[in-house]
Amino acid sequence: MPVREFERIGKRLFAEHLVGGNFGNISVRKGDEGFYIKRTGDYLDEVHELVFVPFVGVVPKNASSEYRVHSDVYRNSSHQAIVHAHPQAAIAASLVRDAVLAEDSEGKMFCPKIPVVEGAPGTQELANNVVSALKTTKLVIVRGHGTFAAGKNLDEAFQLTSLADHSCRVIALKHFFQ
Numbered sequence: 001m002p003v004r005e006f007e008r009i010g011k012r013l014f015a016e017h018l019v020g021g022n023f024g025n026i027s028v029r030k031g032d033e034g035f036y037i038k039r040t041g042d043y044l045d046e047v048h049e050l051v052f053v054p055f056v057g058v059v060p061k062n063a064s065s066e067y068r069v070h071s072d073v074y075r076n077s078s079h080q081a082i083v084h085a086h087p088q089a090a091i092a093a094s095l096v097r098d099a100v101l102a103e104d105s106e107g108k109m110f111c112p113k114i115p116v117v118e119g120a121p122g123t124q125e126l127a128n129n130v131v132s133a134l135k136t137t138k139l140v141i142v143r144g145h146g147t148f149a150a151g152k153n154l155d156e157a158f159q160l161t162s163l164a165d166h167s168c169r170v171i172a173l174k175h176f177f178q
Contacts, residue, residue: 003049005154006036006050006154007045009154009157011045018161018162018165023146025038030052033055035052037051037053037067038050038051070084076135077131079134081151081157082148082149082157086147087147089168090147094141102114114141117129117133118143147164149164
């Protein structure tokens with residue numbers, strides 16, 4: 001898996017203000033062996049090295065702190081790529097809602113209901129809750145933390161991440177104008 005592909009998606013996440021600093025991570029599955037993930041501490045738009053995390057064996061120390069979520073999603077689904085981002089509007093919505101019901105046409109079409117789950121960053125509880133949600137949808141918001149979007153490739157996972165923020169912004173703006 002080329003570093004360039006991770007950087008391309010990382011640059012798009014930064015351009016749309018869906019991540020900040022060195023937060024967030026992305027991964028791509030490699031068959032039944034494991035997955036490639038961003039190295040902890042790397043910025044998404046300047047990925048220096050990908051870390052391979054095997055499904056069986058020792059997890060490298062330099063793997064992203066959210067490797068548990070990525071690993072468990074891949075083990076329990078057919079998803080091939082995951083984007084974890086911190087879209088501000090989606091995070092804000094997660095603080096006041098248990099699910100986001102899209103009101104915009106794109107949201108209704110591609111992800112009409114985005115569940116909100118609980119779990120502290122980097123924990124097995126978070127991994128369990130995200131896996132449970134991603135069995136029936138491709139997008140979930142972790143309360144106060146961010147989104148996990150899964151798909152057949154990084155582009156699909158990115159698009160869903162962008163959609164989450166867009167749908168939440170539309171809802172917020174609707175309430176502002178009322």
